[in-house]
Amino acid sequence: MKYLKFIQIKSMKIFSIPRILKFSILMIFVLIMMIIFSSRAAFKGIDIEPKMPELISANTLQPERSESILNLPVKIPLTNIQKALNLNISKKFSGTEADPTDLLSNDTLTYEINRKDLSIGTQNNLITFSVPISGTARIKGKVNLGFTKIPVSARTNIAGTIFGDLSLGIDNEWNIQPNLNVSTNLTKADVPIKNVGTISIRSILKKQVDKAINKEKPKLIAELVEKLNLKTEVTKQWNNLHLSERVNQDPSIWIKTEPQSVSFKEFDLSDGENVQSGIAIKMFVDTCICKEAPVVNFKPLPNLIIQDQIIDKFLINLPVQVSVDELNNTLQSEVRGKSLSVDENLKVIVNEINLSPLGEKILVKVDFKTDKGSLLQGAKGILYLWGKIFYDQESNNLKVVELDYDVDTKNALLSTADSLLKPVLLQQIEERLSFPLDKELNRAKDEANKYIQQIKLPPEIDANIEVKKIEVEKVVVTNNDIFLVLLADGNMAAILNLEDRE
Template sequence: MHLNKILGSRGFLKTKWSGFPSAIGIVIGGFWMISCGGSSVTTQPKAPVEAYKYTNMQIQNEKHRSVVQVPVEISIADVTKHLNAQVQGLIYEDNSFEDGNQDNFKAKVWKRGPIVADARDSLLFYTVPLKIWAEKGYKVLGIGGSQATEFQINLKFITRFGVDADWKVNTQTASAGFDWVSKPSIKVAGVEVPITGIVSRLINENLAKISQAIDDNIRQNISIKPYVLQAWNLIREPRLLSEEYRTWLLITPTDILMSPFKIQNGKISATVGIKGFTQTYTGEKPVTKPALNIPPLIVTNDIPQGFQIGLIGTLPYEEASKLAASQFVGKTFDFKEGKYKIEVTSVDIYGQNEKLIIKAGLKGSISGVIYLKGTPFYDASTKLLSLKNVDYDLNTRSVLVKTANWLLQGRFAKQIEQQFVFPVGAQVEEAQKTIRQQLSSRKVIKGVNLSGHLEALEPDQVYLTPSAIVALIVAKGQVEVKIDGLL
C-alpha cells in the first residue's frame, strides 16, 4: 500500500498537519516557560482597607509633661538697700507725760546710719543703728522737773524668708537684742543718775512691735508675683522651631511649685518649678492671650526636674510613594535560582491603623498587584524612618499560596523591609538646632534670663494619619528662666 494511503487511512496525517499551529504554540510556550520559569500568573487580591486611628490634630495635641525651672534670687545687698530707703530719719516718737505713764518718759528715735545685713545658716541677720533722745520726768522734795538725754544703741534682728500662697514675701522677724553704744543718764540736783534700766525695759517692751513693723513693711513692699507672672507668660509664648515646616513649640503651664528660701553667697534664693505640657504644632503661629493671673503657690522641698518636647518628622504618603518608587520601580527580583522573575512596576503607600500598607505593581512571573504591610518606626541611630515585620497581607498571602507559593518562600518581603527607608532626620535636626538656639543663655527682658540645654533624643512613636507618616521624637533636657533684681 502507498505510504500516503497508509498514513491517511490511520488518520495520522490529517491530525498531524491540521494541528500544526497548536503544536507550534505549545513549543513556543514551552520555550517561554523554560526561560521565565513557568507561566505568568495574574494576581488581583482584595486591597486592605484604609483606616487611621489618629488625625493630624491629635498628633499635634500629643503633650509631654515637663517642668521649667525658675530660679529666683534676691540680693542681700538689694534687701538692705531697700530697707535703708524705707527707713529714714525719725522712726519713733512718744511725747506722753500723761497720767498713767508711771515712767514719766518721752522719747524720739532716729536711724543714725545704714542698716547692715549678713546671712548665716539660712537666716538674715541685720543691725539697725539708732540714736535716741529721751526725757525723764521726776519729783524731788515735791519739786517736779524733767531732764533730757541722748544715747545710741544698735538693735539686732533675725529674719526668716518665705512666700505665701498669694505670692507675697512673708518674713518672720525676731529680736536678737541690742547693744549699747552710749548709755543714757540724767542729772538731778547736779547728780548723774543712770536710767539704763528704765530705757532697757522700754526698748524690750517695744522690740516685738518693731519686729512686726519690719515684717509689715517687707510684706507691703516686696512681691515676686509680677515677676513670676512675667515668666509664666514668657513660657506660654509660642516658639518657632522650623520656618520651612512651620513648626511651633507650645508650652501650657498648669501648676507652680516653690522650694523654701535659702540664704547663701550673698543672696536669698529659691527655685520655682512651673509644671506644664509641651507640644509641637504645625501651621500658622498659635494665638495665646497673656494670662492675667497665676495659680496659688505650693511650697515643697521636692521640685521635679526635666523638660521634654515632641519633635515631629512628617512624611506625606504622596512623598513616601515617590521615594519608594525611586527605590523599587524598574528593579528586578529573581527566585529559585532564576527560575522565576518579577519586576516592580509601581509602588503606592497608605495606612491601616498602625500598619503601613505597600501596594506593589508587578510584571513577569506574576502580573498584577500584591499588598504588603509592616510597622513603621524611627531609627535614632540612622535618623531614618523604616519598617519592621514586613509581611504579605492576609488576602495577598491566600492568593499567592494557590498561584505563586515560590514568592512566599523567597526573600522579597525581607528585601522590601531592608530597603524601605526614608530620611526624616533633617526635620528633626532643624527643630533640635532651633530649640538649642532658643535655650541658649540670653536675656529675654530686663531681670529675666532664659537658659537651658537638650540632653537626649528618644524615639517615641510613629503615627499614621490620613495624610502622612508622622515620627514623634522626644527631646529631653533642662530649661531655666532666671529672675534677678527683684528690688
C-alpha cells in the same frame, strides 16, 4: 469486497493516529512556550513601566497633647532683701521722754539715734541682719540730795546695734508670710552727773528704740510682702505660658501650651547668699503641623501646691522634620549598583532607590535592571512599593517596613516578569531601607533648642533654657513629610529679678 473494505478501514486507522499525535504535540509545544514566555519572560528587552501612584491628599498632624512640667528654680538674692530693709527701716530715731528714771525728779530725756546701712546673713534658715547705731542723748532734771535738789543737765554719746531675724513663708493662696523680730543692744549710753556719778540710760533707750521699731514693723512687713510679691511675678509668667507660637514656617509648626497647676518649694537659705525656692508649672503642650494657630483656653493662676523639692529639669514634646533628601542621599551611596539575588537564576541590579512620603505612608521607587546572566536578561524598569515608617529604638535606626507592591506594579509584573514578585526581593530591599538617626538627632537637638527659645517668659525671669537630651517618642508621616516626635529633656536655671518699685 469484504477484504477490500477491511483493508480500507485498517488503512484509515494506520493514517489517522499519527495526525492526532502530531496535532497534540504541536499544541503542547505552543502551550509550553506561552508558559515560558509569561512566567520566565525568556525574551530580552522587557521594560516594566507601571504608572506612578497618584499623590495622596496631604493630611495635617492633629495636635497631640502631652503633659509637661516646666521647672523653674528661683533665687532671690539676699542683697535684694537687704536693699528693701535699708529702704524701709528708719534711718533716725528721736524722741523726748518725761520722768524716765527714778534717780532724778522732774527729769526729761531727749535722744537722737542714727543708723548706718545694715548687713544681712543667714542662720538656721533665718535671714539675720544687724546695723550699727550711734547718736546723742541729753537728760535734764534735779538730783534729790535730801536737804537740797541740784539741777542737772548732761549730754552723752550713744553706741550700739540694732539686730534681728526674718523668716519667710508662703501659703497656698500665694500670701507671703514674713516673721520679723527686731531688738536693740546699746553698748554705750551712760550720762555723767557731777558729784553723783553716772546714770545708765541704756535700758530706757533700748525700750524706746524697740518701741519705735515695733511701731514701724507692720509697715516694714507690708513693704517686704510688696517687695516679695511672687504672685504678681508668677502670674506674669503663668499668663505668658498660655501661648500659641509658630516655631517654624515651612512646614508650619505650632506649639501651644496651657498651664494647669503650680507647685512651690518652701524657701531655703542654705547657700547663704540667696533665698532659694522653685516653681513647677505643669502644663499641657500641643504640637501641630497646621496652617492656623491653635486656640488657647485660658486658665487663671490657681492656688499653690507646696512640695519639698523642685528640680531644674523640664520635658516637652516637639516635632522635628526629617530631611528626606538626606535619607535619599545616604541611600544612593549604599545601594547604587548593588545586586539583589531573587534566586540562583535571577539577580536584580539597583540603579537607584528613592523615598517619597505620600499621605501617611512611604512610597519606595526602585529603578533596576536584571543581571546579564539572568533568565530575565535585559529586563529593566521601575518598581513602586509602599511601606510604613518605623523607629527601631534598640538600633536607633529609622526603617521602612512592611513593603508591598503598588497595584499597578504588581499587575505589570504578573503579565511580564512574575519572578520579581517573590517575597525574597522585597525582603532584601527592606533590609537596605534602614538609616542611623545620630545625625538627625543632633540636628533635632538644635531645632528643639531653637523652638524652646521662642517660648515667652516674663522679663523678670532671667532664664537659661537648654535641651540636654533628645529621645524619639515616635515617627509619623504626615503632610507628605517625615517627622520625629521628640521628647526633649533639658534644664532651666533662672534668677527672679525683683526690681525696686517706685
